[in-house]
Amino acid sequence: MKIALKSVPFFMLSIFILASCSSQERGEEMAKNKNKSYASPEEAANKGKSDLLEVLGTNMDIDLRIDPAKLKEAQLGKLVSYAELDFAKLLMTDSLATLSEIAAGEKSMIAPYVAEGQVVTIIEVGKTSDGWSVTALANSDITNGLNQTGFVGAGEAKTVLYEVPNLNIFIYSITEDAKEQYYLNFEEFTLKQRVELSAFYPLMRKRAIDFEKKFGDRIKSEKLVK
Numbered sequence: 248m249k250i251a252l253k254s255v256p257f258f259m260l261s262i263f264i265l266a267s268c269s270s271q272e273r274g275e276e277m278a279k280n281k282n283k284s285y286a287s288p289e290e291a292a293n294k295g296k297s298d299l300l301e302v303l304g305t306n307m308d309i310d311l312r313i314d315p316a317k318l319k320e321a322q323l324g325k326l327v328s329y330a331e332l333d334f335a336k337l338l339m340t341d342s343l344a345t346l347s348e349i350a351a352g353e354k355s356m357i358a359p360y361v362a363e364g365q366v367v368t369i370i371e372v373g374k375t376s377d378g379w380s381v382t383a384l385a386n387s388d389i390t391n392g393l394n395q396t397g398f399v400g401a402g403e404a405k406t407v408l409y410e411v412p413n414l415n416i417f418i419y420s421i422t423e424d425a426k427e428q429y430y431l432n433f434e435e436f437t438l439k440q441r442v443e444l445s446a447f448y449p450l451m452r453k454r455a456i457d458f459e460k461k462f463g464d465r466i467k468s469e470k471l472v473k
Contacts, residue, residue: 284378288326292358295370295381296323311385313368321360321367324399328407329355329371337411337455345427346409346420346444355382357408359393364400366393392419395438396430413458413466416451 285291296318303315336349343349355373359366369390371383389408393399396419398406405422419430419438428441434450436442 284375284380286378288356288358288372288379289323291372291379291381292323292326292356292370295358295372295384296321296360298381299368299370299384311368312387313385317362317367318360321362324359324361324366325401325403325406327357327359327393327398328353328405329357329410330407331410331412334412334455337452338459341452343444343448346418346429347407347427350409354410357389357393359390359399361399366390366399369393388417392417392430392438396421411451411455413462414451414454416454 283294285294299311299313300315300318303311303313303318330347330350330352331354332346333349333351340349353374355371356379358370358372360368360370367390368385368387370381371386372379373382392408398419398421401421407420407422409418409420410416411418416431416433418433420427421430421441422428427444429444429447430436430438430441431447432438433447436447
């Protein structure tokens, strides 16, 4: 029986490789590469794709919900910035023009691999002191989100994926003609419709305030908040 996984942090990939590779030497080589840096995010992403294809070709008892044949043919699409919102700023800010005003900074980049107009999977890459490295593979939630929002056809428009800490909300933004619009699964909103910030931000902030009132002191005492 295969175990279904939505995504694989890259450090876990080495464990799967060592457990499944027919060549122990090859498995150890790939495991050592998990901390290697590359000159560009695109180069790191392509290395991640190569490693993922090799893992998918092994006899492993995991299911990443990826068609290896489609992934092999898929081409790297436009990278999407992945940023986390500053939860404290969210609590304190009652209005704003764009979510970038309360972003904590870029967390990583999402590299989508596209075949026949659909994202097959994604590779997450992060900035290091001397380049870029692979941080995670095959996030099915983000893959589905990119397909539902139509980010593949965004052209040269700026695209960002915002993560809201503590609330498990992911917001896809696209900036065209200097105007940022959003897609999210939250309350009555779905990823298939563009939403103005003014429509969902007050509801999201209220959810954040409610969370803080209910769990804030306990989380701070347990030092679970970043």
